[in-house]
Each structure stands twice: as C-alpha cells, then as structure tokens.
Amino acid sequence: MKTIKLSATDSTNSFLKDLAQNSTLENFTTVVTQNQIKGRGQQQNKWVSEPHKNLTFSIFISFTDLKVVQKKYLNFAISLAIYDVLFANNLPKPSIKWPNDILSANKKICGILIENTFSGDRIKNSFVGIGININQETFPAYLNNATSLKLETGLEYDLDLLLKAILDEIKKNIKRLTSQNFNLLEEKYLDVLYKKNIPxxxxxxxxxxxxxxxxxxxxxxxxxxxxxxxxxxxxxxxxxxxx
Structure with a gap:
C-alpha cells in the first residue's frame, strides 16, 4: 500500500484522480496532506481544516466485481471503518449520520466523499476522500456543529498512528465487501445510524x-x-x- 504525503494541495481527491489518469495506481494508494486548501464534501460543500491539526486524505480502491447496485455497501464499509477507529479512541456518543458523516452526539467530526468510476454495471474504481477533525480546538463561527477528537476527549493524538489504524480498518471492511459479506456491513451500519427509530x-x-x-x-x-x-x-x- 503506497502512501503519498503532501505538504499542501487543493484537494486530495482531485490530486489522486489526476494521478490515476496518468499512471497505474496500486490498490489502496493513499494521498495525505497537512494542508488541504480547497477540500470538498457532499453536495459541493467545502471541508474546512486547520493545517497540521487534522487528517485529510484520499484512498484509491479498485474493484473487479462490485456492482453499481451494491454501492451502498461500499459506503457502509468506509464509514464503519472510521467509526470503529474513533470509537476505539474514546470518542463519546459516536454515530453515523446518513449517508456517511461521523458524529459525536450531534456534532460533526468527520466527512466522507466517495467518487466512483464505472465500467458497465460495475464500479471500477473509487476515490474516497476523508476529512477528520483530530487536534483542532477552534472552528469558524459558521461551523457551529463541528467538533474534534481532542475537544471531545481532552487528549492529543498522533496523526500518523490514527491514519494507519483507519487504513487498516478500511482494508478489513473492503475485504468483507468484496467477499460479499453484505448482511454484516448493513447490520453494523444500521446499529449505529444516527436517530434510527427515534421520532x-x-x-x-x-x-x-x-x-x-x-x-x-x-x-x-x-x-x-x-x-x-x-x-x-x-x-x-x-x-x-x-x-
């Protein structure tokens, strides 16, 4: 698994997609940056991250037999991997807000952007962009529902160790996905889904x-x-x- 570390870039997803157009990427190639200048989230939203304090990275994942109609399980696999690592690092009241935001109580700590390329009725490649607030302690006023791992636990975290743990967990869940262990992924996802069965x-x-x-x-x-x-x-x- 190859990891490319950048001091700064506009968007790790955009960088990785450009790289894939010009070269053959090893599966799970990861691009991580200390300073993402124009981070993107769902629905053209921006992802704002203080340099050197957080994890902003993208992963290239290739598939041989994942159907487009099964793409919800890819979403489950990625979001559950991050949930599990944050839970193991003492994040209080964690949940997954549909489709793939990670929350602590009702505050957002992680955003995920999955961009796929297709071949017929199958997903060929996925570019998975992830932003996680780790050691950041202040946020712009308009991000009044944002939080970080440090704000929630009072602890300082090693970004490299957390990144390794997340990548390891993602690889485990992708193995479950490609083994078509769909029921387990869905069961685990629904079990931690924000506001499920609550009026x-x-x-x-x-x-x-x-x-x-x-x-x-x-x-x-x-x-x-x-x-x-x-x-x-x-x-x-x-x-x-x-x-």
Whole structure:
C-alpha cells in the first residue's frame, strides 16, 4: 500500500484522480496532506481544516466485481471503518449520520466523499476522500456543529498512528465487501445510524416539515423514513434534512 504525503494541495481527491489518469495506481494508494486548501464534501460543500491539526486524505480502491447496485455497501464499509477507529479512541456518543458523516452526539467530526468510476454495471474504481477533525480546538463561527477528537476527549493524538489504524480498518471492511459479506456491513451500519427509530422532525426539498423515524436504507442507498401514518417513504441525499 503506497502512501503519498503532501505538504499542501487543493484537494486530495482531485490530486489522486489526476494521478490515476496518468499512471497505474496500486490498490489502496493513499494521498495525505497537512494542508488541504480547497477540500470538498457532499453536495459541493467545502471541508474546512486547520493545517497540521487534522487528517485529510484520499484512498484509491479498485474493484473487479462490485456492482453499481451494491454501492451502498461500499459506503457502509468506509464509514464503519472510521467509526470503529474513533470509537476505539474514546470518542463519546459516536454515530453515523446518513449517508456517511461521523458524529459525536450531534456534532460533526468527520466527512466522507466517495467518487466512483464505472465500467458497465460495475464500479471500477473509487476515490474516497476523508476529512477528520483530530487536534483542532477552534472552528469558524459558521461551523457551529463541528467538533474534534481532542475537544471531545481532552487528549492529543498522533496523526500518523490514527491514519494507519483507519487504513487498516478500511482494508478489513473492503475485504468483507468484496467477499460479499453484505448482511454484516448493513447490520453494523444500521446499529449505529444516527436517530434510527427515534421520532425526529425533518424538512423535505419543498421546505415542508414533518415527523418521522428513520427505519433503514433502501437497496439503492436512499434513507427510509417511517411517517406518522406508518407509510415508509424513501429520500435521496438532496431530498431530506434534519430540522
């Protein structure tokens, strides 16, 4: 497994994708930077990270037989790997907020961006961008729901050791994925899913407010919410948010 360390870059995902276009990458090639200048998150959001304090990295993963319709299990595998490492490092009240944010109580500590390339009905490669707040102690005012491992535990962490632990765990979960151990991944994911089976207020894309309970994830990776009339409705990424 090759690791490329950069002092600074705009985006580790963009760097890794450019690298893949011009060379043949070893599986699990990882690009990590001390200073990510233009980090990207879901839905064109920015990922803001103080230099030298956090983990910002991307992993190249190639597949031979992972179908596009199975991509939700890739999401489960990656987010669970990070969850497990943060849990092992004493993160209090951890959970996974659909689809793949890691929270401590209701504060965000990690964001994940997975960008795939396809060949027919199969996923050929994945570029997995990960940002984890580790030793950062202050955040911009507009990031009022952000936290870090140090803020939550009071401890200082070795970034290299944490990165190694996360990469090892991701490799374990990718092995489960390629062995088609889908039930285990889904069971573990649903067990730590934020607000699952808890009555919660939501807002849809039309700004309509409603009450429901998260009940699961559909075959196509959509969030399943049981409404007050017991009907289960499915929502895509841009179709629902917590109120």
């Amino acid at each position: 919660t207020m939501f807002k849809n894309s039309k700004d309509e407010i409603f009450m429901g309970m998260i009940s699961g994830i559909s075959d196509f990776g959509k969030l399943q919410v049981q409404l007050e009339d017991d009907v289960i409705k499915e929502f895509g990424l841009k179709e629902i948010s917590f109120l």
